[in-house]
Amino acid sequence: MAQEHTVKAFDDDITRLRGLIAEMGGLAEVALTDAIEALVKGSEDLARGVIARDKKLDVLEAEVDKLAVRIIALRAPMADDLREVIAAMKICGVLERIGDYSKNIAKSAMKVEQRRKFEPLTLIPAMADLAGQMVHDVMTAYAARDAVLAAEIIARDDKVDAFYDSIFRNLVSHMMENPASITSAAELLFVARNIERIGDHATNVAEMVHYAATGIYLTDRDDRKNA
Amino acid sequence: MDHRRKHPWAGLGIALATAAGMLASGAEPWLTLTVLVLWTGSLWLLLPDPAPFAAEPDFAGAAATARRDLLGPVGTPLVLIEGQRIVEANQAARSVLGAHILGQDARIVLRHPEAIRLLDLGDDGTVTIPGFTGGRSLWQLTRRRVDETRWLIELRDRTTEADVSRAHTDFVANASHELRTPLAAIIGYIETLIDAGGKVDPATSLRFHETVLREARRMQVLVSDLMSLSQVEAEKHDLPDETVDLARLIERVAGEATALAGKGRVEVTVPDAPVNLRGDRAQLEQLVRNLIDNALKYGDAQAPVRVTLQAEGPGSVRLAVADNGAGIAPEHLPHLTRRFYRTDPGRSRAAGGTGLGLAIVKHIVERHRGQLDIASTLGVGTTVSARFSPVS
Known part of the structure; x- marks a missing residue:
């Protein structure tokens, strides 16, 4: 796939664009891992670190946008090059969202009290591991332009959703039994919700990777199941 | 590239000489001029022209090949970066x-x-x-400068080391937990007895004391297992120097086990001739004892435990301890020799297991350069066998 472009400058631009996206992916992945660690350990420092680092993601997103617009304006890319640039623009927005969700988790982490009492606190890290692995693998698929891996990642989202359902039920029954801890339980519910959204967004990135590599959209869930 | 352009000096010389000769021999000047022009013109036409480009030695290409040859066979993943780009990655790096x-x-x-x-x-x-590389992996990246624009990045997989240190932490945590459990029971019962101030009826008092004794014994067994495990581990690399007759040793240990478990519980089949092994007597005894204990504990209480020792081809004997019991599910088999690994924690503790028996067995077998093998079928039974090389 990595054929050379006759215009070296164009090649440099595309490579730089992909590099920026990868950097964003790395940041988003670490944001999720750190936010969950902050939640489990109750470490405010880690949580603050996640919140502070989210700014870097915003900066990178702006940089990707600028570079993508510049490539389109100056080089008028065609076919798979154009798809590459369009996908990069979309992916960077999604990765920024993943960073935001992680930031939300970090914020919630600081509000949860008496964390030892919650059973879902063992489920949430497992769920986050799944979602984090999706983000990691989707960036690998992006780097390798691997449409097969991308399709496989999309299939994994169901597991994250199933986790969310079980955590939801668990927390609701916890709230009914312990009305005193409803505030913390609600925070945990938000955390689970955020992780579930991260899984969905990883799926979105996977769809974009698939599109950039093959030109085929894998959007509708129902289509996927029939395929 | 002017310096490399060749001028056909020799051809020019001959052409000029011919022209001079023609003039001297009285040829027409216009004819001479035409010949000269055609001749010299043809000289340039025939000149092998832009060839110098191809003939130029490809220094960049040669350097890349040399780089590839140099990095290629290195087992550590290496990546060469020029500016921001990866210009070279060896086989190890590409496979990772x-x-x-x-x-x-x-x-x-x-x-x-x-x-x-x-x-x-x-x-x-x-x-x-x-x-x-995903999951629980841990990598160490080292960046070294090659020259002005290029950097070499060396990647080292530290996952195994991290696992080892995690396993060590787990072990300490598990060991403390295992020790604390009986201790808590002992303290609890003794406190109750003291708080009651002697007003406990004798039957309850006896029951409490029995529990305390049982828990204390459990601690004793655990402590001695922990000690033998650490000792076997410490000696892991020294070959034992005694000569031990494994056949007689098995008979003796099985005899002790029968004395405790009841007649007919252990069936022993060993050759009459001595089977001499270079080994550590105390450790081999413990190995056989642990295996028989396990079989008695987890096997069917009605069926006997079969202990056999037989030659298996030249230079190999196989000690096997088989029971008829519930068997072990296949997913547990790879983990059985891990410390404190239990397939059914409740039952194992109730039977007085420490979770260290097979870990000790594995270390003893390894120290004797043997091979441990555990085969099990659910509902049929388990056979643990160890192969050793006897001394001739």
């Missing part, structure tokens, strides 16, 4: 990171923020990156 990384932006591969920091660093440095 994928073949697509060549020519890509370095951040495509090293996208972890710590790795990016390493890239942005103006100087050599090392970072450790968790989850670099």
Whole structure:
């Protein structure tokens, strides 16, 4: 796939664009891992670190946008090059969202009290591991332009959703039994919700990777199941 | 590239000489001029022209090949970065990171923020990156300067080392937990007895004391297991120097076990001739004892435990301890020799197991350069066998 472009400058631009996206992916992945660690350990420092680092993601997103617009304006890319640039623009927005969700988790982490009492606190890290692995693998698929891996990642989202359902039920029954801890339980519910959204967004990135590599959209869930 | 353009001086000389000769021999001047022009013109036409480009030695290509030859066979993953781009990655690096990384932006591969920091660093440095290849992996990246624009990044997989240290922490945690459980029971019962101030009826008092004794014994067994485990581990690399007759040793240990478990519970089949092994007597006794104990504990109480020792081809004997019991599910088999690993924690503790028996067995077998094998069928039974090389 990595054929050379006759215009070296164009090649440099595309490579730089992909590099920026990868950097964003790395940041988003670490944001999720750190936010969950902050939640489990109750470490405010880690949580603050996640919140502070989210700014870097915003900066990178702006940089990707600028570079993508510049490539389109100056080089008028065609076919798979154009798809590459369009996908990069979309992916960077999604990765920024993943960073935001992680930031939300970090914020919630600081509000949860008496964390030892919650059973879902063992489920949430497992769920986050799944979602984090999706983000990691989707960036690998992006780097390798691997449409097969991308399709496989999309299939994994169901597991994250199933986790969310079980955590939801668990927390609701916890709230009914312990009305005193409803505030913390609600925070945990938000955390689970955020992780579930991260899984969905990883799926979105996977769809974009698939599109950039093959030109085929894998959007509708129902289509996927029939395929 | 002027210096490389050749002028056909020799051809020009001959042409001029011919022209001079023609003039001297009285040829027409216009004819002479025409011949001269055609001749010299043809000289330039025939000149092998832009060939010098191809003939130029390909220094860049040669350097790339040399680089590839140099990095290729190195087992450690290495990535060469020029500016921001990956210009070379050896086989090891490509198998870890994928073949697509060549020519890509370095951040495509090293996208972890710590790795990016390493890239942005103006100087050599090392970072450790968790989850670099996903999951629980741990990699150490070292960046070394090659020249003005190029950097070599060395990747080292530290996952195993991290696992070892995690296993060690787990072991300490598990051991303390296992010791604390009987201790808590002992303290609890004794406290109750003291608080009652002697007003406990004798039957209850006796029952409490029995529990205390049982828990204390459990602690004793655990402590001695922990000690033998650490001792076997410490001696793991020294070959034992005694000569031990394994056949008689098995008979003796099985005899002791029968005395405790009841007649007919242990069936022993060993050759009459001595089977001499270079080994550590105390450890081999413990090995056989642990295996028989396990079989008695987890096997069917009605069926006997079969202990056999037989020659298996030249230079190999096989000790096997088989029981008829519930068997062990296949997913547990690979973990059985891990410390404190239990397939059914409740039952194992109730039977007085420490979770260390097979870990000790494994270490003893390894120290005697033997092979441990556990075969089990659910509902049928388990056979644990160890192969050793006897001394001739």
